[in-house]
Amino acid sequence: MxxxxxxxxxxxxxxxxxxxxxxxxxxxxxxxxxxxxxxxxxxxxxxxxxxxxxxxxxxxxxxxxxxxxxxxxxxxxxxxxxxxxxxxxxxxxxxxxxxxxxxxxxxxxxxxxxxxxxxxxxxxxxxxxxxxxxxxxxxxxxxxxxxxxxxxxxxxxxxxxxxxxxxxxxxxIYQNEGEAFGDLLASSSESHKVAVLYQNDDYGEGYLEGFKTAVEGASNIEIVKELTYEATDTAVDGQMTELAASGADVFVNAMSITPLVISALQKAQQLNWTPSWFLPSNTSSPTAILQPGGADAFPGIYSVSFAKAPQSPAFAxxxxxxxxxxxxxxxxxxxxxxxxxxxxxxxxxxxxxxxxxxxxxxxxxxxxxxxxxxxxxxxxxxxxxxxxxxxxxxxxxxxxxxxxxxxxxxxxxxxxxxx
Missing domain, CATH: 3.40.50.2300 (Response regulator)
Known part of the structure; x- marks a missing residue:
């Protein structure tokens, strides 16, 4: 890593x-x-x-x-x-x-x-x-x-x-986090297809930029679908349906709106699409987002951090x-x-x-x-x-x-x- x-x-x-x-x-x-x-x-x-x-x-x-x-x-x-x-x-x-x-x-x-x-x-x-x-x-x-x-x-x-x-x-900066995701994925010994949903502004574009920089030249990584959403949107069901059809086994979800992340997790399960997820640090809360969204259904939810999490038994x-x-x-x-x-x-x-x-x-x-x-x-x-x-x-x-x-x-x- x-x-x-x-x-x-x-x-x-x-x-x-x-x-x-x-x-x-x-x-x-x-x-x-x-x-x-x-x-x-x-x-x-x-x-x-x-x-x-x-x-x-x-x-x-x-x-x-x-x-x-x-x-x-x-x-x-x-x-x-x-x-x-x-x-x-x-x-x-x-x-x-x-x-x-x-x-x-x-x-x-x-x-x-x-x-x-x-x-x-x-x-x-x-x-x-x-x-x-x-x-x-x-x-x-x-x-x-x-x-x-x-x-x-x-x-x-x-x-x-x-x-x-x-x-x-x-x-x-967004590029730092996106690059950390890309570095981890590029180091995998397996081949992966990636779908991306990102906020249509500097926030989402920054994550995608950092991720692409890290996986550029990695022969085991293929980005098969990229879609955007607006920060003012109230649902992303259409985007999730289209992304699920891509067959991607990894999902980069550069979203900043808490309710939309929860609904995206739930919609993916309704579609029987269970890729590994990369989530930004600001929308990856275990109690406020992942648990309500049913994150246990996915093989892996990854995020980045620089701060100790008080909820973790390791830091009790x-x-x-x-x-x-x-x-x-x-x-x-x-x-x-x-x-x-x-x-x-x-x-x-x-x-x-x-x-x-x-x-x-x-x-x-x-x-x-x-x-x-x-x-x-x-x-x-x-x-x-x-x-x-x-x-x-x-x-x-x-x-x-x-x-x-x-x-x-x-x-x-x-x-x-x-x-």
Whole structure:
């Protein structure tokens, strides 16, 4: 298996105009105040005692499950740190971190409106879920010089410093994940026919690009059918019927919409088509997707990961997982076992941001970006062996390394071979 570096429900009651503030934080003044004693003018959203982060993410609608997790994890992380007294920044001041989160329902127009509402009162935007929603305010954030960092999209544009100087993605770019799938399949000793269903946008195209790059020249791999769907579709039965007729024994399903993945799993079984599946990391939850979809009917469900799964018995006593689950319940208002990996990812976002804060010598967005882009080989809490946070490589997100895992009926186990 290649490990290459190329590669809801405690908060759900939040409304579309929700502003979620971590409890236990005290405001030390307006965000635009001079936190440096006059030496350097502070950027908006930071004072001598507080720093405020903004999030626009889906807290309602079809993607509310993972969207809620993007708030819960980072809220829990900084809630825990605030309760310990705050974070000591590189300028010698100790600050608590506040979170203002707004619901965009995975609607780009709402995401842009949320950004407009938040931009003058927050220090940076972070953690929000979705390619179209993050793209909706990307150019505005660039023009306003507002950091839009460690966001939950695999779109490569967020890691291109020339195109997006104030941006940085957190999760592996789509091409990383697609390539990891292709590497594993190409290493198989058997011949395979592949069918592909991908979202008709940069998300789906990125997965397909990475997969094709990895299998190019592999004589044992034949892509026999490719179809698309729209993120706004409510069903993919027609596509599944056509793909089943292809005779493929491997299915690359680059889908981001949870209900559609479940219905695709169910439709394949109705058609008596049981190929091995490759699923993106963000739509491969055992409890929220695979079990309702009847994934046990298939010879193998494969996905990629860089974070420990708290549902896995292998991590039940892991110190990182124990601390995370405790904080998620106490400070993130999320009492249940998280069904989506986005809860773990946003916890890791909090830890990565803390690294940058500790190296900030001035209370400015510019200095923050310099500190953030200087993190190398950081083993954030919950990271799997073989993965790390590295923000120093232009064109890559904070996390670019993944491991391929196979569903075992309750969770995932890392695999070295396909089959």
């Amino acid at each position: 290649s490990k290459r570096s190329r590669s809801v429900l405690g908060i759900v009651a939040l409304s579309s105009a929700l502003a979620l503030t971590i409890s236990g934080c005290s405001r030390g003044g307006d965000g635009g105040g001079d936190a440096s004693g006059g030496a350097v003018a502070a950027s908006p959203g930071i004072t001598d005692t507080t720093l405020t982060l903004g999030i626009t993410t889906p807290l309602s609608g079809a993607t509310a499950g993972p969207g809620t997790c993007t708030v819960a994890g980072v809220t829990a992380y900084f809630g825990m740190k605030n309760a310990e007294g705050g974070i000591e920044f590189g300028d010698g001041k100790t600050r608590t971190v506040e979170i203002n989160a707004l619901d965009d329902a995975y609607d780009p127009q709402k995401a842009k409106a949320n950004y407009d509402q938040l931009k003058d009162s927050v220090f940076a935007m972070t953690a929000g879920l979705g390619t179209p929603t993050n793209r909706a305010y990307l150019q505005a954030a660039v023009a306003d010089e507002v950091p839009q960092v460690l966001v939950m999209t695999g779109d490569p544009i967020f890691s291109d410093q020339a195109e997006s100087p104030e941006q940085l993605g957190f999760v592996p 006593e892991d110190p990182d997982v124990v601390e995370y689950l405790s904080a998620l319940k106490e400070y993130g208002n999320y009492p249940d076992m998280p069904a989506f990996p986005h809860c773990q990812w946003s916890w890791m976002v909090g830890a990565t941001l803390e690294q940058a804060f500790e190296n900030m010598t001035e209370p400015t967005r510019e200095n923050f970006m310099e500190a953030l882009r200087s993190i190398s080989d950081f083993q954030a809490p919950l990271m799997l062996d073989g993965t790390a946070v590295d923000t120093t490589v232009d064109g890559q997100p904070a996390v670019s390394s993944v491991v391929v895992q196979k569903y075992n009926g309750t969770g995932y186990a890392t695999v070295e071979d396909f089959g």
